[in-house]
Amino acid sequence: MQLRTFASSSRGNCTLISSSNTAILVDAGISCRKMRQRLNTACLTPDDLSGILITHEHTDHISGLPVFLKHHPVPVYATPGTSLVLARKVPIIRDLLQPLPAGSDFAIGDLSIQSFSTSHDAADSVGYRISNHQKIAVIATDLGRVTSIVLDAVFGADLALIEANHDEDWLRTGPYPYALQTRILSDRGHLSNEASAEFAVSLAAAGTQTLLLAHLSPENNSPERAQTVVQTALKRAHLTPELAVLPSDQCSELFTV
Ligand SMILES: [Zn+2]
Ligand SMILES: [Zn+2]
Structure with a gap:
């Protein structure tokens, strides 16, 4: 199985996952033009996609959907709560939506997929296994x-x-208004580098060999800072997985598992 991100930051997220005969995207938070270009970099066309999984309805995860689906109608998988919001925001999506409750198991081609609920300020957000x-x-x-x-x-x-x-310190002393800082720091906001480091240690201790740091805030983080905080925690725990920070607005390298 191979994974490559097309974008990963608070400004846009889109990930390609492929197996020998199936290619899917997780989220579509970049323009249709960039999605096409970056699929091309991966030697694929939009017609090669078997589906798009959506984590939640925030703009940085769906901004490319309306134009992309107009030209390339592919099935879109989302939870019922996210589907309701998507049907309102992106009318063209209605006939393509496959609503599946969080926790569902389903298959797309030879990929088997399970969604899981996440704690975030969206209608019905999930991650995917x-x-x-x-x-x-x-x-x-x-x-x-x-x-x-x-x-x-x-x-x-x-x-x-x-x-x-x-x-966390950069966010508290940075340019964001207090209300937005509070939202991001809350239990339904986003993970700090420190929280991510703790998460990374649990994963690596359970055998995860490749850890990719994603969704960095361009204003309140830097690739070097995220890498240092997580690497230090892993080193302290005597764990040595592969660790990479994903680029914000270009194709990542190709990761194979
Ligand atoms: Zn996001
Ligand atoms: Zn979000």
Whole structure:
């Protein structure tokens, strides 16, 4: 199974996951033009996609959907709560939606998928555990906090794409208004580097070999800062998984599990 991100930050998120005969996207928070270009970089066209999984309805996860679906109607998988909001925001999506409750197991081609609820200020947000029946990858961003549901869902993953959104001190002293700071720091906001480091240690201790730091805030974090905080915690715990920070607005390298 292979994973490549097309974008990963508070400004836009889109991830390609493929197996030998199936390719899907998780989220579509970049323009249709960028989605096409970056699929092309991965030697794929929109017609090669078997579906798009949506984590939740925030703009940084769905902004590309209206134009992309107009030209390339592919099935869109989301929870019932997210589907309701999407049907209102993106009318063209109605015939393409496959609403599935959080916690559902389903298959797209040879990929088996399970969604899991996340603690976030959206209608019905989820992360995804995706397997090709040999290896497991998890997508876990926009977490607010790491709940027992999230920990259960990510357990045993070979590769984990996890959120490292902000440095807490940078956020508190940065340009964001107080109300937005409070939202981000809340249990339904985003994971700090420190919280991400703790999450990374639990994952690596359970055997995850590849950890990808995702959804960084361009204003309140930096790739170097996120990498240092998480790497230090892993080192302290004597754990040595592969660790990478995903680029915000370009194709990542290709990760294979
Ligand atoms: Zn987001
Ligand atoms: Zn969000």
